[in-house]
Amino acid sequence: xxxxxxxxxxxxxxxxxxxxxxxxxxxxxxxxxxxxxxxxxxxxxxxxxxxxxxxxxxxxxxxxxxxxxxxxxxxxxxxxxxxxxxxxxxxxxxxxxxxxxxxxxxxxxxxxxxxxxxxxxxxxxxxxxxxxxxxxxxxxxxxxxxxxxxxxxxxxxxxxxxxxxxxxxxxxxxxxxxxxxxxxxxxxxxxxxxxxxxxxxxxxxxxxxxxxxxxxxxxxxxxx
Amino acid sequence: xxxxxxxxxxxxxxxxxxxxxxxxxxxxxxxxxxxxxxxxxxxxxxxxxxxxxxxxxxxxxxxxxxxxxxxxxxxxxxxxxxxxxxxxxxxxxxxxxxxxxxxxxxxxxxxxxxxxxxxxxxxxxxxxxxxxxxxxxxxxxxxxxxxxxxxxxxxxxxxxxxxxxxxxxxxxxxxxxxxxxxxxxxxxxxxxxxxxxxxxxxxxxxxxxxxxxxxxxxxxxxxxxxxxxxxxxxxxxxxxxxxxxxxxxxxxxx
Numbered sequence: 001x002x003x004x005x006x007x008x009x010x011x012x013x014x015x016x017x018x019x020x021x022x023x024x025x026x027x028x029x030x031x032x033x034x035x036x037x038x039x040x041x042x043x044x045x046x047x048x049x050x051x052x053x054x055x056x057x058x059x060x061x062x063x064x065x066x067x068x069x070x071x072x073x074x075x076x077x078x079x080x081x082x083x084x085x086x087x088x089x090x091x092x093x094x095x096x097x098x099x100x101x102x103x104x105x106x107x108x109x110x111x112x113x114x115x116x117x118x119x120x121x122x123x124x125x126x127x128x129x130x131x132x133x134x135x136x137x138x139x140x141x142x143x144x145x146x147x148x149x150x151x152x153x154x155x156x157x158x159x160x161x162x163x164x165x166x167x168x169x170x171x172x173x174x175x176x177x178x179x180x181x182x183x184x185x186x187x188x189x190x191x192x193x194x195x196x197x198x199x200x201x202x203x204x205x206x207x208x209x210x211x212x213x214x215x216x217x218x219x220x221x222x223x224x
Numbered sequence: 225x226x227x228x229x230x231x232x233x234x235x236x237x238x239x240x241x242x243x244x245x246x247x248x249x250x251x252x253x254x255x256x257x258x259x260x261x262x263x264x265x266x267x268x269x270x271x272x273x274x275x276x277x278x279x280x281x282x283x284x285x286x287x288x289x290x291x292x293x294x295x296x297x298x299x300x301x302x303x304x305x306x307x308x309x310x311x312x313x314x315x316x317x318x319x320x321x322x323x324x325x326x327x328x329x330x331x332x333x334x335x336x337x338x339x340x341x342x343x344x345x346x347x348x349x350x351x352x353x354x355x356x357x358x359x360x361x362x363x364x365x366x367x368x369x370x371x372x373x374x375x376x377x378x379x380x381x382x383x384x385x386x387x388x389x390x391x392x393x394x395x396x397x398x399x400x401x402x403x404x405x406x407x408x409x410x411x412x413x414x415x416x417x418x419x420x421x422x423x424x425x426x427x428x429x430x431x432x433x434x435x436x437x438x439x440x441x442x443x444x445x446x447x448x449x450x451x452x453x454x455x456x457x458x459x460x461x462x463x464x465x466x467x468x469x470x471x472x473x474x475x476x477x478x
Contacts, residue, residue: 013245041396042274046243049281052403056288059461063295067355084316093469095327100467127391131467141388145369169467215326222335222416
C-alpha cells in the first residue's frame with residue numbers, strides 16, 4: 001500500500017519534470033514566430049487577422065443560419081431543393097465551375113511580360129478581394145498557371161500573345177487601389193519591366209467564363 | 225506533502241529518488257524562469273501587446289476555421305440525409321458533393337509529395353541583400369505554380385489549402401497564406417500522379433529554381449514522398465459579394 005502511493009508520487013514528480021523539460025526546450029527554441037517581427041509588421045499582421053476573422057465570422061453566421069434552415073425544413077418534412085440549389089451555385093461560381101458576372105477591373109497588358117510577373121498581378125488581385133479572375137478570356141482556378149518567359153506566356157496551353165487582358169470581378173475601387181498604390185505591384189513591374197505597359201480600367205459589368213479544367217481529383221480521394 | 229514526507233523516513237531509497245527528482249525539478253524551474261527573463265526584455269514595450277494581440281487573433285482564427293469546417297460537414301450531412309426520395313434532391317446532393325470536392329472544401333489524401341523550403345543558413349556576404357537568403361512569398365508561389373504545372377491536383381502550404389482565391393504574401397520574413405500567419409519551414413504538400421516528383425524535377429523551370437534559390441543563396445529545398453499525402457479542406461470564406469453565378473445554359477452577354 002505504501003509502496004504504491006509513493007510510486008504514485010514519484011510518477012507525479014516525473015510527470016511534472018517531463019512537462020517542465022518540454023516547456024524549457026520549447027522556450028529555448030522559440031522558432032521563427034511572431035517575436036521576430038517589427039512593430040510595423042506586427043501591426044500589419046494584426047490588421048490582416050482582424051479583417052480575416054471578421055470575414056470568417058460572417059461565413060460562420062451564414063453557415064449557422066443555413067444549418068438552422070435545413071433543420072427546420074427537415075422538421076416540417078419539406079425537401080431542401082432551394083437551399084441545395086443556392087449552395088450549389090455559390091460553390092460552383094466560387095470555384096470556377098460556373099460562369100460569373102459582376103463589376104470589377106480590366107487590366108490590359110502589352111509587351112513581353114514573363115509568366116511569373118502575371119502571377120504576381122493575380123496574387124495581388126486575390127489579396128485585394130478579387131472573387132473571380134480570367135486571363136486572356138480563360139478562367140483562373142486552382143491549378144491554373146500563367147507560365148513562360150517574357151513574350152511567350154501561355155495559360156492552359158493557350159498562348160496569350162503580345163497584348164492580353166486580365167479581368168477580375170470584385171469591388172472596383174479596392175481592386176484598382178490595390179494595383180495602383182505607390183510601391184504596389186504595378187509600380188514594381190513598371191520599374192523592373194519598363195517595356196511592359198499596364199492599363200487598369202474599372203468596369204461595371206464583366207462576364208467571366210467557367211473553367212474548362214476538370215477540377216475533380218483523379219489521384220486524391222476525399223478524406224472524410 | 226506532510227504525509228509523503230512522513231513516508232520518506234521509513235523508506236530512505238524513495239527519499240533519495242524523490243530528492244534527486246525534486247532537485248532536477250528545481251533546476252528546471254530556475255532555468256525556465258531565467259529563460260523567460262531575456263525574452264520579455266527583448267520584446268520592446270510597444271511590441272509585446274501586439275504579439276499578444278496577434279496570437280490571440282490567430283487563436284480565434286484557428287477556432288473559427290475549425291467551426292466553419294465542422295458547420296460545412298454538418299450541412300453536407302443534413303443535406304445527404306434530407307428527404308432524398310425525390311430524384312431532384314438526390315441529383316442535387318450528388319452535384320453538391322462533387323462541387324465541394326472540386327472547390328477544395330473537402331480534405332483529400334493520396335499519392336504525391338511534400339516540398340519543404342527553409343531560409344538559407346549561409347552567411348550573407350557584404351553587399352548582398354539579406355532578403356535573398358530568406359524564403360519569400362514568391363518562392364512559395366513559384367513552388368506551388370511548378371507543382372501545378374507538374375500535374376498536382378491539390379496543394380496546401382503549411383496546411384492552408386491553395387484555392388482560386390488564395391493569396392500568398394510576405395510579412396517581414398514570414399508569410400501570410402489565406403491571411404493566416406505562417407513561419408518556416410514552409411511545407412508545400414501536393415497530391416498528384418505517382419510520378420509527380422519525376423515530372424517536377426524534369427521541369428527546366430524547377431531546375432532553374434533550384435539553381436537560382438538553392439545553389440545561389442542556399443535556400444534549403446527538401447522533398448519527402450510519404451505514402452499518403454494529406455491536403456486539408458479550405459476553411460476560409462467563399463466570398464461572392466460582387467460576382468453572380470451565371471447558371472450554365474443561360475445566355476452570357478459580355
